[in-house]
Amino acid sequence: MGFKRKKDSQDLGSEFDDDEKVKKMKKTVEKEKKEILPSMIKNKEKRSEVHAKLKIQKKLEKRKKIKARDAAEKRALELGEEPLPREIPRTIENTREHDETVCKAFDEELTAWNDADEFSSIYKCERTPKILFTTSRFNSTRGPAFISELCDVFPNSHYYKRGTYDLKKIVEYAKNKDFTSLIVVHTNRREPDALLIIGLPDGPTAHFKLSKLVLRKDIKNHGNPTKHDPELILNNFTTRLGLRVGRLIGSLLPQNPDLLGRRVVTFHNQRDFIFFRHHRYIYESKETKEATGSKKKEAKMIARLQECGPRFTMKLISLQHGTFDTKSGEYEWVHKPDMDTSRRRFFL
Incomplete structure (x- = not known):
């Protein structure tokens, strides 16, 4: 005669976590289905059209970020605060491999x-x-x-x-x-x-x-x-x-x-x-352009x-x-x- 073990709180928690994982997996799959990359499109004209739209969208997002950054710097200067330091972009030059032969100043x-x-x-x-x-x-x-x-x-x-x-x-x-x-x-x-x-x-x-x-x-x-x-x-x-x-x-x-x-x-x-x-x-x-309040050019x-x-x-x-x-x-x-x-x- 077998007895059924009651589910304790740990088992319930693990089932709940598994359900959440399944839901997240479904969401990511749905997103991947919605996001169609240009390389996945076989038609050349359609592919170039989608690529151009994505390029314009990226440019607009970049402009928005620059405008928001400039506005934050201007606001900080008006309030007399120091603006946040700008991020230094990663380039091949500033990520070069260490070289022991690099000359130091005043050597x-x-x-x-x-x-x-x-x-x-x-x-x-x-x-x-x-x-x-x-x-x-x-x-x-x-x-x-x-x-x-x-x-x-x-x-x-x-x-x-x-x-x-x-x-x-x-x-x-x-x-x-x-x-x-x-x-x-x-x-x-x-x-x-x-x-x-x-x-x-x-x-x-x-x-x-x-x-x-x-x-x-x-x-x-x-x-x-x-x-x-x-x-x-x-x-x-x-x-x-x-x-x-x-x-x-x-x-x-x-x-x-x-x-x-x-x-x-x-x-x-x-x-x-x-x-x-x-x-x-x-x-x-x-x-130069006309100064404010005068018609003369400088x-x-x-x-x-x-x-x-x-x-x-x-x-x-x-x-x-x-x-x-x-x-x-x-x-x-x-x-x-x-x-x-x-x-x-x-x-x-």
């Missing part, structure tokens, strides 16, 4: 290293930069056109045709003629695709991949550069390797810029891609940038000790495919 070892490197005489204004430009043996018309524009960027630079001369002989010739740098523009399929920058007389030698080249004539509303010595801007060269590459690039230009020329040369490093830009800044007087002085060109992007392939030597040269750093396993790992 005595680093300053001593800079004072004793190959470029110290140029940075101390003991030597004036003098650059020799040449091309690869089989070059196209676009290579010399690119070099002629680079000669307008870098003062005291000279272009010599390569001919059949070996590069080591050209290095020796440049040393005897007191050149401080040798730049070789390599072309492939009638398009410049690499730069070899050799510091003279003791190196180092940097090999860069060249991409996205735009000459001056192809830049809309471009300006024509003057002969004044330009200002130099080097951005985001933070590691030991980046600092060495930045000092090599900086040694191509005089360290006493002529500010009257209003020329600016920028090398901006972002995710190990070095973006080159050449600008001149212009001061213009612009009439003139305001503004500054704007005008690009002079050329425009291109570089990526470091290798850095070698001394001058160019492919057989017995010692490399400081070489880029390998194994290094590209993480998107958040940068070397410059």
Whole structure:
């Protein structure tokens, strides 16, 4: 004879929890049925229409959030309170992998290293930069056109045709003629695709991949550069390797810029891609809108940038000790495919 056990409070509670779980599961299934993703629609026209609607909806929600944030900041300022700090967006740059070679400010070892490197005489204004430009043996018309524009960027630079001369002989010739740098523009399929920058007389030698080249004539509303010595801007060269590459690039230009020329040369490093830009800044007087209560227009002085060109992007392939030597040269750093396993790992 069996006896039925009475249900205690714990059993009732567990049954109640199971019912709630079932209800939640049903609700999520219903929601999933209602929410139809664009990728689930087979018709192309309908799919693009739904995608456009979702995109507009996201934009409107983003605008509402921005308006609400601005209103809260304005209200806090009126009340004399400090507004809430804005959230810093997560980017690849600010979530980069930790690197021990990142340079710290006011590092005595680093300053001593800079004072004793190959470029110290140029940075101390003991030597004036003098650059020799040449091309690869089989070059196209676009290579010399690119070099002629680079000669307008870098003062005291000279272009010599390569001919059949070996590069080591050209290095020796440049040393005897007191050149401080040798730049070789390599072309492939009638398009410049690499730069070899050799510091003279003791190196180092940097090999860069060249991409996205735009000459001056192809830049809309471009300006024509003057002969004044330009200002130099080097951005985001933070590691030991980046600092060495930045000092090599900086040694191509005089360290006493002529500010009257209003020329600016920028090398901006972002995710190990070095973006080159050449600008001149212009001061213009612009009439502002009518002031309240008066019909007169006020003139305001503004500054704007005008690009002079050329425009291109570089990526470091290798850095070698001394001058160019492919057989017995010692490399400081070489880029390998194994290094590209993480998107958040940068070397410059």
